[in-house]
Amino acid sequence: MELEVVIPAVNEERRLPPTIAAAVDYLAGQPWSSAVVVVDNDSVDCTIDVPERFDNPVTPVHVIGCSEHGKGAAVRRGIVTSAARFIGFVDADSATPIETLDKVLPLLRDGYAAVIASRHISGSRCEQETALRRCGGWMFRRLARLSLPDIADTQCGFKFFDGPLVQNVAATCQVNGFAFDVELLARLVQAGGTVAEVPVSWSDVPGSTFSARRDGIRSMADVLRISLAR
Ligand SMILES: Nc1nc2c(ncn2[C@@H]2O[C@H](COP(=O)(O)OP(=O)(O)OP(=O)(O)O)[C@@H](O)[C@H]2O)c(=O)[nH]1
Numbered sequence: 275m276e277l278e279v280v281i282p283a284v285n286e287e288r289r290l291p292p293t294i295a296a297a298v299d300y301l302a303g304q305p306w307s308s309a310v311v312v313v314d315n316d317s318v319d320c321t322i323d324v325p326e327r328f329d330n331p332v333t334p335v336h337v338i339g340c341s342e343h344g345k346g347a348a349v350r351r352g353i354v355t356s357a358a359r360f361i362g363f364v365d366a367d368s369a370t371p372i373e374t375l376d377k378v379l380p381l382l383r384d385g386y387a388a389v390i391a392s393r394h395i396s397g398s399r400c401e402q403e404t405a406l407r408r409c410g411g412w413m414f415r416r417l418a419r420l421s422l423p424d425i426a427d428t429q430c431g432f433k434f435f436d437g438p439l440v441q442n443v444a445a446t447c448q449v450n451g452f453a454f455d456v457e458l459l460a461r462l463v464q465a466g467g468t469v470a471e472v473p474v475s476w477s478d479v480p481g482s483t484f485s486a487r488r489d490g491i492r493s494m495a496d497v498l499r500i501s502l503a504r
């Protein structure tokens with residue numbers, strides 16, 4: 275299989291259907307093979323029933339579980355269980371349009387280890403959230419630059435990778451929360467991989483699972499730990 279799209283999801287029965295519908299619609303129109311896998315963490319709503327509604331022979335859609343909690347753990351589970359040539363993840367909220375893949379796949383085929391959507395480079399458009407999120411995001415980016423000085427936005431929920439390379443690296447990662455992207459990208463770069471950022475037209479979507487207080491503090495601590503461990 276050419277491309278597997280992982281969607282980490284917890285209690286996403288409302289945001290997931292339009293996201294999978296758009297992904298399947300886009301992927302079915304491509305000349306290469308693909309599949310969608312939702313990685314659920316004990317959702318208490320009907321999240322696990324959503325994927326089968328979209329399953330089809332051209333673009334299979336299925337759901338798997340994850341014993342460890344957190345977005346990072348879920349994305350890693352999707353990565354290590356895939357056998358695709360290219361593997362990536364998108365958030366359940368469709369904040370980044372799936373058509374961004376038009377720019378991503380050619381770069382992966384050119385040999386980039388990771389191609390990631392970025393809200394902070396020239397050409398991107400970002401309809402940004404509250405002042406608290408903007409301020410937290412700014413601080414997080416400063417800390418992330420200690421590990422990844424050349425990457426403007428490590429946190430956009432739309433990243434695609436060389437499959438075998440990311441599988442090797444993901445198996446060594448440990449951060450389970452929202453800062454996992456920094457660890458994964460830093461280890462890819464340490465392994466000799468190159469990262470390309472593509473500008474994105476990003477829109478804030480209501481229903482975020484990210485809590486500035488709970489996840490923000492943990493993410494700052496994780497990103498600091500990642501940079502100190504280098
Ligand atoms: N499986 C799993 N998925 C998670 C977990 N925490 C978050 N997610 C998913 O990870 C994605 C994160 O997206 P959002 O909730 O939009 O959070 P965000 O994009 O970091 O923050 P915003 O900028 O507010 O949108 C969503 O698809 C969530 O359902 C978790 O513990 N387990």
Ligand SMILES: [Mg+2]
Pocket residue numbers: 365367369431482
């Ligand atoms: Mg989001």
